[in-house]
Amino acid sequence: MSVLVASDLDRTLIYSAAALGLDMPDAEAPRLLCVxxxxxxxxxxxTETAAGLLAELVRTSVFVPTTTRTVEQYRRIRLPGPASRFAICANGGQLLVDGEPDPGWHARVRATLADACAPLEEVRAHLRATADPAWLLKERSAEELFAYLVVRRELLPESYVKELSQWAEPRGWTVSLQGRKIYAVPEPLTKSAAVAEVKSRTGVDEVLAAGDSLLDADLLLAADRAWRPGHGELAAAGWTAPHLTVVEEKGVAAGEIIVRALGERSSVSWARARSQAIRALSRGRG
Structure with a gap:
């Protein structure tokens, strides 16, 4: 059995200094690898332990980094192990094959969005009109597909994200708050659609997934088995599913547990497939 592992990156596998969650004594903190x-x-x-586990996971699966980052932002990351043949950026809007965007996939995504939701400029105009300079740091678009705000989280009114969501939903957009960023993303722009494309191209039998935010929910639902950490939007919402494993740990410790679980499941499937192939070969020789 071949396995595809589609994992979110930020706050799922990799962590900024502010998101590490190192609440243990300094002398007991894990060794970290900068990626x-x-x-x-x-x-x-x-963690260095997670780095070793991830390198092995790449060996035993079709590992697909799956992120809301732009292609430029994704290319700054240097994960352990061999480079992945496929990567998903811009929340599914860009499919990288051997490091380069697939123009055919991008064109299909843009055509879908044009027919399904309000235009990006309408959403950006609303964001600029409603964001308060007292807490707004930046307003940006990503790959001309979706928009986001970088904010001073401590000054952000609790009602803003809810009100933005209520405005965006009837226009076919969804809103997600992740750290200091508020994302406004077209509802048809999903990680799961891009993963389905990779699954079709590779012919894998099983999909494993991990993520922490509302933008990962469709990815986790579409997988055969899924994991989420004890932090993030999904944890705050108490989000669950029958095939979902909830990791209680938070921060970088959760990332290590998730990559270990993904690797264990992938290794079992890989070993089973190898054993079946050997048995089939033996029968053929007999």
């Missing part, structure tokens, strides 16, 4: 540098400064980490 992203931005403007000459270290930005994202995982």
């Amino acid at each position: 992203e540098v931005y403007q000459g400064r270290p930005l994202s980490y995982l």
